[in-house]
Amino acid sequence: MSGYAMEPAMPTEIGTQALPPSDRWSTTPVAPAPVCRFENFLGAERAGSLLEYAxxxxxxxxxxxxxDPLSGQVSHKGRSSLVLPVTSSVFSAHLADCLPLVQELLGHQAALTQTLTVLTAHGEGGHYGVHTDASRVRDVGTALSAVYYLHRKPRGFEGGQLRLYDTLLGGGGAQPAESYRTIEPEHDTIVFFPAAAFHEVVPSTCPSGRFADHRFTLTTWISDSGSAAPVPDTSPRIWQWLARAAERTRPLTDITRDHDGARPVALPAADPATRLTLPGPRTTP
Structure with missing residues (x-):
């Protein structure tokens, strides 16, 4: 039998000896980066075909x-992975169809008109240190990053998780926090998050050493091409804070082409027949 009282407890005052009075409290909140994830994004048959293509x-x-954010020089520092620039009208169409739902879930309001896409492969020791995607887009405060995962089953690698860092707000600025959310690289799943969010790919191992056992992704940066007149920034404050923290990772010189060779492709309009939306409110008869 439990030794605790069976009757409902009465409220007890926490005295000043246990909690002394003070006029100070923490003013450095930690805000998680917005993120959403879709499972079975392309379906088993098409995901398998795309994996075999990779x-x-x-x-x-x-x-x-x-x-490098200061010099604008290209290097391999902090990264070990293989890349292949690609384009796909089919994949772009799927992105366009689900973006209205993604933006609603993430509290994102900016216009998105173009994409950059690369296939990536991570094998033994593959990793990508903490970074933002500011070097990939014109306006890091409004752009989205999307990572679609592919791998053989059973999985031929270990590790390779995505760490999406929280943002520490304080001293009039913003910076990556020590805390983070971990995203598992599950086959045929896709994750969307702000391009301004600090993130990393933790090291992976691939015991067989075979390329087919690598961790593959189709990584896409979705942004505004900048061809239209700028619109007032009405995005939630978290997006503005993320952008402020990411700005120092942007190269000081203008970059005319992607450093992995990806080229921008116009994002098609969403198809009303396949556009994904949140379910409407339940109605009573």
Whole structure:
């Protein structure tokens, strides 16, 4: 039998000895980055076909690069992965159809008109250190990053999770916090998050060493092309805070082309017949 009282407890005052009075309290909140994830995004048959395509292009992959935020120089510092720039009208159409729902879930209001896409492969020791995607887009405060995962089953690698860092707000500025959310690289899933969010890919292992056992992604940056007149920034404050923290990771010089060779492609309009939306409110007869 429990030793606790069976009757409902009465409220007890926490005295000042246990909690002394003070005129100070923490003013450095930690805000999680908005994120949403879809499972079974393309379906088993098409996801399998796309994976086999990625494996078949092994000889066309090159070492992934990074862009130094101060000098604008291209290097491999902090990154070990293989990349292949690609385009896909079918995949772009799927992105366009689900983006209204994604933006609603993330509290995102900006116009999105173009994409940059690369296939990536992470094998033994593959990783990508903490970074933002500011070097990939014109306006990091409004752009989205999307990562679609592919791998063989059973999985031939370990690790490779995405860490999406929270944002620490304080001292009139913003910076990445020590806390983060972990996203597992599950086959045929896709995750969307702000391009301004600090994130990393933790190291992976691939015991077989075979390319087919790597961790594959189709990584896309979705942004505004900048061709239209700018509109007032009405995005939620979290997006503005993220952008403020990410700005120092943007190259000081204008970059005319993507450092991994991806090229911008116009995002098609959403198809009303396949556009994904949130279910409406329940009505009573």
């Amino acid at each position: 494996i078949s292009r092994q000889d066309d992959f090159n070492a992934g690069t990074v862009l």
